[in-house]
Amino acid sequence: MYIPLFQQLDSLLTATRDYWQFLPFATPPGQWQHSYPEMYQWLAQLKDDDLQLYRDDPEQLARALLPWIPEAKALLALSELKSLPQVSRPLPRGMDAGxxxxxWQQLEAFNGAMPALGLxxxxxxxxxxxxxxxxxASHFMPVTSLEWQAGLCEAGQAAAHKxxxxxxxxxxxxxxxxxxxYIVPEQHAVALHACGDLHVSLLSRVARKKGQAVSVSPCCYHLIRGHAYEPMSAVARNSQLSLSKQDLKLPLQETVTAGNRVRNLRFLEVSYRLGFDSLQRNILGQDSYLPVPNVQKALLNEGFEAFCRWAAGQKQLPLPGNIDFAVWQNEGEQRYHWVERLELVQQVFRRPLELWLVYDRACFMEEAGYRVSVGTFCDKPITPRNILIHAERTP
Ligand SMILES: C[S@@+](CC[C@H](N)C(=O)[O-])C[C@H]1O[C@@H](n2cnc3c(N)ncnc32)[C@H](O)[C@@H]1O
Structure with a gap:
């Protein structure tokens, strides 16, 4: 059932990969001006208010990009997911303590979307x-909870006892x-927001051990042990797409409406990084992005020059004595505005790429003989990672 959906998404994402499979930070405007002149013009003339408008309205964004990305409409349509039916299951008082x-809203919604299998x-x-x-508390069946951190296990066991x-x-x-x-056939296994390979490991082990049912809400797709994504299903292994950890972060880059303070801090840090990048390209006479490690936020208050001296120290790059830092700071600010516009284009592909990953998991379970349903278990404001994959072994 999910294989045709996966294949549709796969061919659209493969055809459009030049528009999403790149690093906005490492992509100077000239590159797009050369490759996509008309789209570049459109992006360059967008005001900051326009950006916000398009971020808030994916349909309008897809429509605006249609002249260059005709696939945007189909991708948007394929991003729609049904909400899973909810059963109201009132819980005893005090359950939400702590x-x-x-x-709590996520838990109630996840529980409401669970079929009662009596397992x-x-x-x-x-x-x-x-x-x-x-x-x-709501199904009156025993629960085994596996957790890595001993402290969490102790706290959880004490609360359950109480x-x-x-x-x-x-x-x-x-x-x-x-x-x-701990994975046995007569069981309903669940994972809420177990990162990357953690929920993948559950699905593949349940399939191998012929577990009756499994429900996972995936998150942090990029937290994998390998260097690149390893598709789970046969259909995804046939795809021409190969996804790096960086690509796997794309579905998680939600456009949250951050407050002024957070926005200003991001502007400062990203524009400093980009200004330093342009400076290092000029000094070294090379045209490739040089990543710089995480920075203590306090350093940003010391200004752009201090940031460059710190970053140059980190990369063991000697700085010449005659640098006009204001020029490079301005360059960084221009590039920041450009990065925001490239991220707007990538936004069209975030949910489709997430669904590509989700349907890979769904197809894997189908290939292993399970009946699968995929849908949302809560609205996005409760958690943007609101997708649930439920699989039940067919007799
Ligand atoms: C994002 S939290 C989700 C916790 C919980 N399911 C929830 O939604 O509140 C991920 C949990 O996985 C645990 N974890 C990380 N690596 C693990 C591993 N290798 N084995 C077992 N648990 C692990 C972490 O300690 C953490 O408690």
Whole structure:
């Protein structure tokens, strides 16, 4: 069922990869001016207010880009996901003690989207077991919660004890062979926001051990152990796309409406980095991006010159004595505006790329003999990682 959807997305994303598979930071305006002159003109004339307007309205953005990216319309249509049916499951009072507000809304929604299969639960990468608590309290079935951090296991076990819930925490590494013993056929395994390879490891082990059901809400696709993405399904292994860790970060770059302080800080840091990049290209006479490590935010208050001296020290780059720092700072600010415009183009591809990754997982489970459904379990303001993959083994 998901293979045709995957294939449609795959061919659209492959055809358009020049518009999303690149690093905006490392792409100076001249490159686009040369390759896509008309689109460059359109992007360059956008005011900051226009940017915000398009960020808030994906349909209008897709329409505006149609002259150059005709695939944008189909990609937008394919990004629509149905919301999964919700069952209201009232919980005893006090269950939300110590759970941050948004997290609680996620848990209720995740629980509401779970079919009641009457199976014991396995909670993978449980943290303090917030989800396990909710499942134990509303389904009256035992929960095994696997978590790496001993402190979280202790806190979770103590809370479960206090609430008289049938939960057992096991401290263990989800990747180890030892953890495999907790995955059994008669079980419903769940993972809420287990990063990258952690939820991938759950899906592949459930399939191998013929677990009855598994539900995961994926996040942090870039947190993988290899250098590049390894597709799970046969259909994705046939794709021409090959995704780097950088590409895998794209679905996570949500356009949050940050406050002024955060926006100003980002402007300062990114424009300083880009100004330094232009300066190093000039000094070294080379045309490639030079990444600089993380910086202590306090250094940004000391100004652009101080930043350049620090960055040059980090990269062991001797700075000549006659640098006009104001020129390079201005260059960095111009490039910052350009990066924002390139990120706007990439925005069209964020959700489609996320769905490509999600459907890879869904197709893998289908190939392993499971009936799969993919949908959203809550609205985006509650969490932007709101996709749920549910798979049940067919008899
Ligand atoms: C993003 S948190 C999600 C926690 C919980 N599922 C929730 O939604 O509140 C990811 C959890 O995975 C745990 N974790 C990370 N690596 C792990 C590993 N190798 N084995 C088991 N747990 C791991 C972390 O300690 C953390 O508690």
């Amino acid at each position: 759970v941050p507000g948004r997290k 014991p639960w396995l909670e993978w990468c449980a943290g303090k077991g917030f989800l396990g608590r909710v499942l134990a 609430l008289k819930l049938p939960m057992t925490f096991v401290q263990g590494d989800a990747f180890s062979a030892d953890s495999e013993q």
